[in-house]
Amino acid sequence: MRGYMDKKADIVIVGGGPAGLAAAAGACKEGVKADRICIVERDGELGGILNQCIHNGFGLHTFKEELTGPEYAARYIGQVEEMGIPCLLHTIVVDIRMEADGRKKVTVMNRSDGMFEIEAGAVILAMGCRERPRGALNIPGYRPAGIYSAGTAQHYVNIEGRMPGKEAVILGSGDIGLIMARRMTLEGAKVKLVAELMPYSGGLKRNIVQCLDDYGIPLKLSHTVVDIDGKERVKGVTVAEVDKNRRPVPGTEEYISCDTLLLSCGLIPENELSLDMGVALNPATSGPVVNESLETNIPGVFACGNVLHVHDLVDYVSEEAENAGKNAAVYVQGGKNKTGEESVAVRCGGGVRYTVPSIIHIAYMPEEQVIRFRVGNVYKNACLTVRFNDKVVMKMNKRVMAPGEMEQIKLKKNRLEEFEGLREITLSVQEEDS
Numbered sequence: 310m311r312g313y314m315d316k317k318a319d320i321v322i323v324g325g326g327p328a329g330l331a332a333a334a335g336a337c338k339e340g341v342k343a344d345r346i347c348i349v350e351r352d353g354e355l356g357g358i359l360n361q362c363i364h365n366g367f368g369l370h371t372f373k374e375e376l377t378g379p380e381y382a383a384r385y386i387g388q389v390e391e392m393g394i395p396c397l398l399h400t401i402v403v404d405i406r407m408e409a410d411g412r413k414k415v416t417v418m419n420r421s422d423g424m425f426e427i428e429a430g431a432v433i434l435a436m437g438c439r440e441r442p443r444g445a446l447n448i449p450g451y452r453p454a455g456i457y458s459a460g461t462a463q464h465y466v467n468i469e470g471r472m473p474g475k476e477a478v479i480l481g482s483g484d485i486g487l488i489m490a491r492r493m494t495l496e497g498a499k500v501k502l503v504a505e506l507m508p509y510s511g512g513l514k515r516n517i518v519q520c521l522d523d524y525g526i527p528l529k530l531s532h533t534v535v536d537i538d539g540k541e542r543v544k545g546v547t548v549a550e551v552d553k554n555r556r557p558v559p560g561t562e563e564y565i566s567c568d569t570l571l572l573s574c575g576l577i578p579e580n581e582l583s584l585d586m587g588v589a590l591n592p593a594t595s596g597p598v599v600n601e602s603l604e605t606n607i608p609g610v611f612a613c614g615n616v617l618h619v620h621d622l623v624d625y626v627s628e629e630a631e632n633a634g635k636n637a638a639v640y641v642q643g644g645k646n647k648t649g650e651e652s653v654a655v656r657c658g659g660g661v662r663y664t665v666p667s668i669i670h671i672a673y674m675p676e677e678q679v680i681r682f683r684v685g686n687v688y689k690n691a692c693l694t695v696r697f698n699d700k701v702v703m704k705m706n707k708r709v710m711a712p713g714e715m716e717q718i719k720l721k722k723n724r725l726e727e728f729e730g731l732r733e734i735t736l737s738v739q740e741e742d743s
């Protein structure tokens with residue numbers, strides 16, 4: 310798996326998490342020789358964030374089994390190893406540049422070989438995402454020990470076998486925070502509260518039930534931490550209710566003693582490399598804008614997984630990434646530069662925050678195009694409407710739609726082909742009786 314030193318590849322994949330692994334397998338299945346693909350991973354192991362997710366619940370859709378994160382990753386690592394796809398571990402991609410002939414120069418660095426370049430026909434961005442840090446949250450108070458992002462705490466507990474503290478408050482109800490509430494409880498800590506700024510949770514319903522309700526951990530919606538007590542070590546936090554403008558309501562403050570504050574306030578795609586190379590980003594996802602082939606605005610540069618948009622389930626990451634790999638294979642085997650070709654815009658109408666993809670070239674789309682999207686609020690008895698130009702072509706009812714759950718619809722190619730003058734497809738959501 311190590312020591313790949315051929316400086317030319319058909320496809321370089323940045324990141325060896327579930328997205329990078331499935332993309333590599335997809336490219337190989339589509340006919341690119343295994344030794345012409347190269348996965349570059351900065352960690353010493355493949356598998357990405359899944360290596361620290363030792364809870365089960367992965368792979369229900371793909372394998373119809375409940376796997377742990379490492380077990381799920383092992384299935385894809387096994388595929389990549391069986392195919393003989395080379396991987397550069399302990400190696401970081403520091404830069405990607407375009408050559409005039411369309412080839413890409415990928416600059417990588419590791420301890421044994423220093424800095425060197427790999428020339429590639431196509432690049433797949435699969436760098437995952439990172440947690441929003443405390444600095445971005447503007448919580449007043451000192452900087453005492455005992456404040457961790459939920460993912461860092463997960464790394465301490467699951468990989469290093471250390472406990473961050475004994476009494477915790479968790480700010481943010483994203484999936485990692487919910488999973489860590491349960492994990493800390495199972496390891497003997499007292500999780501006193503999960504406080505969520507928004508009037509709804511950012512996590513999956515199943516995680517609220519299985520990680521909070523089952524353990525009697527309270528969740529306070531429309532609440533935030535307004536002060537952190539303690540100079541050397543966290544001694545407690547003050548939590549307050551917020552109004553509809555997310556401002557603390559005076560008089561609602563409550564002091565909770567604790568030695569640990571975990572922050573689970575959102576994930577941001579790792580987009581520095583993408584930005585540096587001129588990939589256009591979608592402000593709603595902070596990931597690249599992609600077309601039906603998951604190709605960015607730079608021909609031959611594809612994106613998938615959490616670097617593209619934050620996924621709720623890894624099964625969708627694998628499915629999407631395999632397609633990115635297949636499309637990159639088609640590109641290096643003589644695919645076209647689609648810049649300037651006629652395309653259909655996929656737009657967000659009321660209630661929809663983003664869609665992936667946001668551009669479709671009908672000629673290149675598969676027989677059935679999956680459009681993934683998230684809504685911006687909780688909708689009960691929701692109605693999803695799809696319009697081709699101004700004409701309503703599809704309506705679907707859903708009991709509940711929430712920002713924490715990724716949604717998808719499938720569009721058939723023949724319906725797009727048959728609609729004359731199709732310029733834009735708009736998705737919108739509203740409550741049935743509104």
Ligand SMILES: Cc1cc2nc3c(=O)[nH]c(=O)nc-3n(C[C@H](O)[C@H](O)[C@H](O)COP(=O)(O)OP(=O)(O)OC[C@H]3O[C@@H](n4cnc5c(N)ncnc54)[C@H](O)[C@@H]3O)c2cc1C
Nearest residue numbers: 324326327328350351357358401402436437614615622623
């Ligand atoms: C804490 C947590 C709990 C989760 N729980 C569940 C669950 O219960 N069920 C479920 O289905 N999903 C769950 N998920 C979601 C799932 O794990 C992710 O959707 C999935 O791991 C995303 O895969 P990825 O390959 O896009 O990103 P990652 O897994 O983050 O992999 C990205 C890889 O890219 C590498 N990389 C980044 N930059 C560079 C660079 N410049 N050079 C080289 N390498 C680089 C990183 O080291 C990393 O290995 C969870 C996620 C988290 C964070």
